[in-house]
Amino acid sequence: MPSNLIVQAPAxxxxxxxxxxxxxxxxxxxxxxxxxxxELHAADQDPQIRAVVITGSRKAFAAGADINEMAERDLVGILDDPRVAHWQSIAGFGKPLIAAVNGFALGGGCELVMCADIVIAGSDARFGQPEINLGILPGAGGTQRLLRAVGKPLAMQMVLGGEAIDARHALQAGLVSEVTEPELTVERALQVAVAIAAKAPLAVRLAKEALLKAQDMDLASGLRFERHAFTLLAGTADRNEGIRAFQEKRPARFQGL
Incomplete structure (x- = not known):
């Protein structure tokens, strides 16, 4: 059992x-x-799990990397850091990942938020990449994902100045998808997860992949991928079930087939 996580199946x-x-x-x-x-690898391999919500406490989603642990590592340890593989695994999670953020999401905490597909933030949340204050820079994708999320000027201000932004600013900048009252953050994230979990799993996975491709591909390549995914889904049982359910005015019962 994990000692640094609490894992639940609320729905x-x-x-x-x-x-x-x-x-x-x-x-x-x-x-x-x-x-x-x-845990995310296990969830990715489990066909019964269709969406994952990750959260922290009311005070802090995650306040960054463990500085005490970082101080113990010499250059050789940093170059051979096992956390690199862990971050790659987290960022490569294939199913919908929803972050419910209250309090501080700084440094590695902000980078973890940016690995999520949907971000629900409490109005008290604060996002930042303050690594520059330690004489370093974000090392888990922060410089790359932040610029893509909020644009060059704000990313430069956050990374070079070490400045954090509040939830409303993060919403305006496109870093989060929704802001709610802090006591409702996890509940709202679970509502979104339940809604996604009711959709056709193959369509959800391919739709997520297609959206992510849009960040890295030119438009023509992205459109080719979209058409290919659309064609693949046209031959699935879930596609037929979705159309039948619509015609019969009833909820669809998707099986992931």
């Missing part, structure tokens, strides 16, 4: 993962990242 098809290092404001040490990567 059919939904897994809720809570970061649980309260004494360190959920700072992301190697052990936590390893456990998180393992």
């Amino acid at each position: 059919d098809g939904v897994r809720l993962i809570t970061l649980h290092r309260p004494q360190a404001l959920n700072a992301l040490n190697t052990a936590l990242l390893e456990e998180l990567a393992a």
